Amino acid sequence: MSGSGHKIKVVCRVRPFLKTETPDESVSVESDRVLRATNPRDSTKDTRFKQVSLGLQRFDACYGPTVGQDVIYKNDVRPLVETVFSGMSATVFCYGVTGAGKTHTIQGTEADPGIIPRALEQIFRHQARDAVDYDIRVSYFEIYKEAVFDLLKPREATAALPIREDASRRIFVAGLSEKKVASYEQFAGLYQRACGNRRTASTKLNNHSSRSHAILTVSVQWKDDISAGKMWRGKLHLIDLAGSEDNRRTENGRDRMAESSAINRSLFVLGQVVEALNTGATRIPYRDSKMTRILQDSLGGDSLGMMIVNVSPGEGFLQDTHNTLGFATRSREVVNKPVAHEVVEQRWTAADRLQHHRGAALPARTAVVPAGAGLKRRRSDEPSSTATAAAAAAGPLADEEQRHQAHSQPVSVSGGDRQAARRSAAGVRQPQFQIQRPPAGADLASNAIMERVLRIEKQLSSKSLDADVVLDLFTPATKLKTSRGWLKHARELEQKGDLERALAHYEEALRYAPELNKLEAHIAKVRARIRRQKRRSSIASHGQAGVRVADQKPAASDDNDNDNDDDDDDEEDVGHLWMRDGLAESPGAEKAERRRKRAAMPKLKPAAPFKLAPRAAPKAAPARPAANGGSTENSGEKPAKRRRVLGGVASVTEGSVHDRRISFGGAQLNPFVVNGSAFDSDLQRRLEQRRPIASTPARRLVAKSAAAARLHQSLAEPPTPVDRSDRDFVPPSDDDDDDDGDDASDDGRPRPPKKQQGRRLPGALGVRGLVEQRRRAEEDAAAAATATAGRPPKSPPPPPPRRSSGAEAPLELAAFNEICIASALQMINSAEVKKIMKLQGIGKRRAEQIQESVQADGPLKHVSELQTRLHFKNKLVMGILSTFA
Numbered sequence: 001m002s003g004s005g006h007k008i009k010v011v012c013r014v015r016p017f018l019k020t021e022t023p024d025e026s027v028s029v030e031s032d033r034v035l036r037a038t039n040p041r042d043s044t045k046d047t048r049f050k051q052v053s054l055g056l057q058r059f060d061a062c063y064g065p066t067v068g069q070d071v072i073y074k075n076d077v078r079p080l081v082e083t084v085f086s087g088m089s090a091t092v093f094c095y096g097v098t099g100a101g102k103t104h105t106i107q108g109t110e111a112d113p114g115i116i117p118r119a120l121e122q123i124f125r126h127q128a129r130d131a132v133d134y135d136i137r138v139s140y141f142e143i144y145k146e147a148v149f150d151l152l153k154p155r156e157a158t159a160a161l162p163i164r165e166d167a168s169r170r171i172f173v174a175g176l177s178e179k180k181v182a183s184y185e186q187f188a189g190l191y192q193r194a195c196g197n198r199r200t201a202s203t204k205l206n207n208h209s210s211r212s213h214a215i216l217t218v219s220v221q222w223k224d225d226i227s228a229g230k231m232w233r234g235k236l237h238l239i240d241l242a243g244s245e246d247n248r249r250t251e252n253g254r255d256r257m258a259e260s261s262a263i264n265r266s267l268f269v270l271g272q273v274v275e276a277l278n279t280g281a282t283r284i285p286y287r288d289s290k291m292t293r294i295l296q297d298s299l300g301g302d303s304l305g306m307m308i309v310n311v312s313p314g315e316g317f318l319q320d321t322h323n324t325l326g327f328a329t330r331s332r333e334v335v336n337k338p339v340a341h342e343v344v345e346q347r348w349t350a351a352d353r354l355q356h357h358r359g360a361a362l363p364a365r366t367a368v369v370p371a372g373a374g375l376k377r378r379r380s381d382e383p384s385s386t387a388t389a390a391a392a393a394a395g396p397l398a399d400e401e402q403r404h405q406a407h408s409q410p411v412s413v414s415g416g417d418r419q420a421a422r423r424s425a426a427g428v429r430q431p432q433f434q435i436q437r438p439p440a441g442a443d444l445a446s447n448a449i450m451e452r453v454l455r456i457e458k459q460l461s462s463k464s465l466d467a468d469v470v471l472d473l474f475t476p477a478t479k480l481k482t483s484r485g486w487l488k489h490a491r492e493l494e495q496k497g498d499l500e501r502a503l504a505h506y507e508e509a510l511r512y513a514p515e516l517n518k519l520e521a522h523i524a525k526v527r528a529r530i531r532r533q534k535r536r537s538s539i540a541s542h543g544q545a546g547v548r549v550a551d552q553k554p555a556a557s558d559d560n561d562n563d564n565d566d567d568d569d570d571e572e573d574v575g576h577l578w579m580r581d582g583l584a585e586s587p588g589a590e591k592a593e594r595r596r597k598r599a600a601m602p603k604l605k606p607a608a609p610f611k612l613a614p615r616a617a618p619k620a621a622p623a624r625p626a627a628n629g630g631s632t633e634n635s636g637e638k639p640a641k642r643r644r645v646l647g648g649v650a651s652v653t654e655g656s657v658h659d660r661r662i663s664f665g666g667a668q669l670n671p672f673v674v675n676g677s678a679f680d681s682d683l684q685r686r687l688e689q690r691r692p693i694a695s696t697p698a699r700r701l702v703a704k705s706a707a708a709a710r711l712h713q714s715l716a717e718p719p720t721p722v723d724r725s726d727r728d729f730v731p732p733s734d735d736d737d738d739d740d741g742d743d744a745s746d747d748g749r750p751r752p753p754k755k756q757q758g759r760r761l762p763g764a765l766g767v768r769g770l771v772e773q774r775r776r777a778e779e780d781a782a783a784a785a786t787a788t789a790g791r792p793p794k795s796p797p798p799p800p801p802r803r804s805s806g807a808e809a810p811l812e813l814a815a816f817n818e819i820c821i822a823s824a825l826q827m828i829n830s831a832e833v834k835k836i837m838k839l840q841g842i843g844k845r846r847a848e849q850i851q852e853s854v855q856a857d858g859p860l861k862h863v864s865e866l867q868t869r870l871h872f873k874n875k876l877v878m879g880i881l882s883t884f885a
């Protein structure tokens with residue numbers, strides 16, 4: 001039999017009805033190998049159906065309620081126990097739902113003993129009969145809530161024990177006590193005490209329900225004179241599995257629920273193992289539960305295996321019966337490769353000693369190996385020569401009857417490598433089975449799945465299944481698919497302008513695919529748009545007297561605004577902040593007014609293109625090249641490709657970077673410093689690396705800088721016509737701060753008296769004044785650019801105007817800030833501003849103080865305060881500027 005596979009033997013046993021149950025005909029044993037069960041979905045159907053649902057299940061043996069323990073033992077278990085004396089390992093385990101009779105079958109009662117006492121009796125009888133000196137030892141442990149406990153020790157004296165693998169890759173429980181027993185009586189006393197240590201409890205379905213899996217191992221070892229004094233070891237594992245439980249029926253409390261969850265989990269893994277073995281999966285998830293790990297050799301390993309499937313009769317258990325029988329049928333396909341086991345002495349290697357030196361326990365002096373294999377510490381995935389030979393020699397499996405026979409007779413094994421025995425299955429029959437080491441990370445993945453299952457079970461048991469747990473049930477592919485579905489709907493809704501519902505759909509999509517960062521960003525945008533819509537409508541309805549919303553878009557057009565361009569968003573973001581007097585009341589009229597004003601404004605292109613100034617010449621060259629109305633000819637560089645920004649008003653020349661400044665309309669700007677604050681590190685990085693400004697946000701910021709420049713310029717220029725020769729306006733930057741306190745700027749131009757700072761604008765000019773001023777400045781710029789076209793650039797350029805900082809800010813800066821504050825005041829109560837203020841370190845209380853104070857004293861008092869909140873200010877400034885662009 002060496003080298004051939006043995007299917008697990010599956011025996012079915014139906015328990016009798018208990019006194020508390022009402023007998024019915026739903027489950028019955030039709031013949032010694034056929035069980036009939038009513039279809040749980042339709043009990044009115046003919047009970048003799050064949051193919052539907054349960055139909056007729058064929059097993060190795062079927063026992064009805066009247067069959068006694070002795071019959072089952074004699075027919076099916078006794079032959080298996082005999083194999084132990086051939087050096088084989090054999091496993092009998094009882095499987096079934098709670099209350100189906102597992103403990104009764106494996107343990108029995110004093111009056112009607114089960115498999116364990118009968119098997120031990122048989123072993124001692126065999127010992128007495130043979131002239132061989134058998135060394136019989138027993139160990140008994142339980143797996144309770146995924147922890148292993150020694151049952152041969154008093155419960156209070158035992159801690160959870162670890163599971164290990166020995167040198168020949170055999171699983172064992174480290175530290176488990178093994179007691180030598182010389183007679184059945186000695187065993188019976190020991191066993192009785194040990195049973196008292198097992199955890200049992202009363203549930204609604206079973207007064208004496210086992211809460212753990214219990215595994216009794218009987219080891220029989222002897223020296224064989226015939227085989228030149230070789231040591232042999234046979235093992236018998238007798239296992240009473242805890243029953244799967246439907247917690248709706250057991251009405252378990254919290255403690256029982258935790259136990260039940262652990263039980264169900266390990267049984268679930270058992271099902272997975274069987275499934276994997278049957279489908280020839282590359283990885284068998286033994287490690288996913290302690291029980292399957294311990295049963296590894298009995299499930300697809302080198303043990304002989306037998307499963308007794310216990311079934312509760314009665315209609316009330318039909319669904320459970322259906323599930324149990326389904327599992328049993330699948331288990332019948334599992335093929336084991338039984339081999340005899342030799343005990344060999346092993347020497348401790350240098351590696352063992354080193355490990356021991358580091359604190360690890362030394363391996364046992366003896367190891368159990370497949371007969372004839374000797375002790376080889378070989379990786380399990382290494383092919384062995386015997387394996388190949390065995391695989392080649394393996395013939396087709398014996399038919400079912402022969403297999404049945406194989407269990408009925410002691411298996412004589414001539415030896416052979418354990419690996420060889422496993423591999424010999426290859427090519428023998430389908431499904432074939434191979435033990436392979438799991439691929440790296442497979443355990444992790446499987447653990448993750450188990451964690452999911454556990455979470456779900458936990459929630460199910462607490463009857464509070466929440467959405468996240470349901471989400472866990474989906475595979476990643478399903479999640480992605482579902483997410484796409486939500487996204488599709490969301491986009492449609494957004495296009496229709498139904499932002500609220502679109503947002504809900506987007507959020508739903510994100511739940512299924514939280515890794516979609518872009519989606520997250522888009523959701524934030526949609527949220528912002530909804531907020532803006534709400535603000536607009538509230539401002540429109542509760543607008544203060546004399547203040548009109550200048551830039552308010554009609555709701556419909558806003559709703560339909562489906563482009564995701566940040567620029568537009570930014571415009572929207574703050575467009576409503578721009579408050580002006582005297583504009584048309586209706587949105588339509590406002591729009592017309594805006595259009596009219598825009599048309600009236602001169603265009604700045606192409607005479608005053610906005611571009612990056614050429615790169616500074618090395619050292620000898622002046623720090624700032626002459627500006628020539630925005631052209632790049634003075635750089636001496638090959639003109640680079642131009643990128644149009646902001647509807648043709650400005651353009652950026654790729655690669656022409658100079659001193660981080662942008663020349664525009666005769667002015668040089670530092671794109672990173674608007675009003676003294678750095679605002680775009682990405683752009684800065686790109687420019688510093690001399691990389692093309694490809695990203696939309698970067699171009700947008702450059703464009704905004706242009707707008708900022710225009711406003712600065714218009715504010716800097718006096719309302720009266722200016723000297724056209726002075727075109728080299730440099731906006732204020734940190735480098736240019738002039739704290740000397742004179743009233744004159746470096747270029748000699750007089751500054752407005754400090755007293756007037758911040759008072760003249762916009763209070764004096766008003767917003768309209770500012771706009772008008774800007775328009776005039778732009779006209780001048782256009783005229784100057786036309787006049788200077790074709791002329792050689794001026795050299796050297798006059799030094800740029802300088803400004804004071806803080807409280808001594810020049811007029812234009814003060815005006816700027818005033819605009820900011822005025823704008824801020826309108827949104828000071830909005831959540832967005834609060835958030836910004838929080839980010840900038842302005843507390844709620846402080847924000848309120850500012851608001852009150854601004855209302856009482858006027859906004860200019862707080863210019864310096866706001867100046868320190870650079871980001872906050874810039875956001876507003878940028879928004880305001882975009883309304884000019």
Ligand SMILES: Nc1ncnc2c1ncn2[C@@H]1O[C@H](COP(=O)(O)OP(=O)(O)OP(=O)(O)O)[C@@H](O)[C@H]1O
Nearest residue numbers: 015016098099100101102103104206209210242243
């Ligand atoms: N074949 C049988 N003959 C007589 N009584 C039986 C038989 N099988 C089971 N019973 C009775 O049914 C009840 C439940 O049986 P048992 O405790 O063995 O179930 P179990 O499957 O081990 O349950 P659990 O998984 O909850 O431990 C017990 O009272 C037992 O005596």
